[in-house]
Amino acid sequence: MGFQREQGEAVTGLVVAMDGPSGSGKSSASRGVAKALGLRYLDTGAMYRAITWWVLREGVDLTDPGMIAARAGEPVLEMGTDPGAPTVAVGGVDVAGPIRGPEVTGAVSAVSAVPEVRRRLVAEQRAIIGAGDIVVEGRDIGTVVAPDALLKVYLTASAEARALRRAAEIAGSSVEAQQADMARRDRLDSTRTADPLAMAADAVELDTTVLNLDEVIAEILRLIKERT
Ligand SMILES: Nc1ncnc2c1ncn2[C@@H]1O[C@H](COP(=O)(O)OP(=O)(O)O)[C@@H](O)[C@H]1O
Numbered sequence: 001m002g003f004q005r006e007q008g009e010a011v012t013g014l015v016v017a018m019d020g021p022s023g024s025g026k027s028s029a030s031r032g033v034a035k036a037l038g039l040r041y042l043d044t045g046a047m048y049r050a051i052t053w054w055v056l057r058e059g060v061d062l063t064d065p066g067m068i069a070a071r072a073g074e075p076v077l078e079m080g081t082d083p084g085a086p087t088v089a090v091g092g093v094d095v096a097g098p099i100r101g102p103e104v105t106g107a108v109s110a111v112s113a114v115p116e117v118r119r120r121l122v123a124e125q126r127a128i129i130g131a132g133d134i135v136v137e138g139r140d141i142g143t144v145v146a147p148d149a150l151l152k153v154y155l156t157a158s159a160e161a162r163a164l165r166r167a168a169e170i171a172g173s174s175v176e177a178q179q180a181d182m183a184r185r186d187r188l189d190s191t192r193t194a195d196p197l198a199m200a201a202d203a204v205e206l207d208t209t210v211l212n213l214d215e216v217i218a219e220i221l222r223l224i225k226e227r228t
């Protein structure tokens, strides 16, 4: 697998970092770009969600960061990086469904704020990125996980657009409830010591409020081409 230059010379080691808040379109755009270029895809949010699922299942006290830290190394995560069918499992259990549920969504900011959790997952993310050929999405990819990425995109969208998109995905949910939940998570996610919602100085900010998914993907492909 390798990104092909127009001249036909294979470029290996391509890393695209995609950061931004919930509902900005990171997963959809990252998968679209990875598919278009034959790259792998890594959803780091799914890794924080998977650890959170395990912590909840184990009954760890979420108000005790020391306890979360003490057990952070225990769960074994397996991430599948095919952009057409990404997978996430914990200790052999497929958790793709449950990690999107309200219990995990409600707890993930607290778990992902624990430094031991972040240290562990950043190391695993770097190991998966390895020699590259991958689109990686999350909150701190351009700043912490892959600061040497060829392209860093910071996706944004208005709070209304983000909430509308999420509400459309979740049956029985309202735009107001989604907007409140996203505001809560943005606040929690950006008030910890190392703000994972900070944009890298060399990232390209792309506001997707009035762009459809194809337009977002096309713009990112253009930015990659410009750099290769
Ligand atoms: N540019 C866009 N315009 C309209 N809807 C979009 C756009 N990008 C993504 N979506 C939709 O919004 C929802 C959230 O997108 P997602 O890629 O999961 O965002 P994130 O990974 O940033 O949370 C999905 O249902 C997706 O299909």
Ligand SMILES: Nc1ccn([C@H]2C[C@H](O)[C@@H](COP(=O)(O)OP(=O)(O)O)O2)c(=O)n1
Pocket: 021, 022, 023, 044, 045, 046, 048, 049, 108, 109, 112, 137, 138, 139, 140, 141, 185, 189, 196
């Ligand atoms: N690299 C990352 C990715 C996600 N997180 C945290 C912040 C988010 O609230 C949760 C879940 O991330 P995820 O990308 O799945 O969230 P959304 O699907 O965008 O709502 O994990 C993080 O701290 N660092």
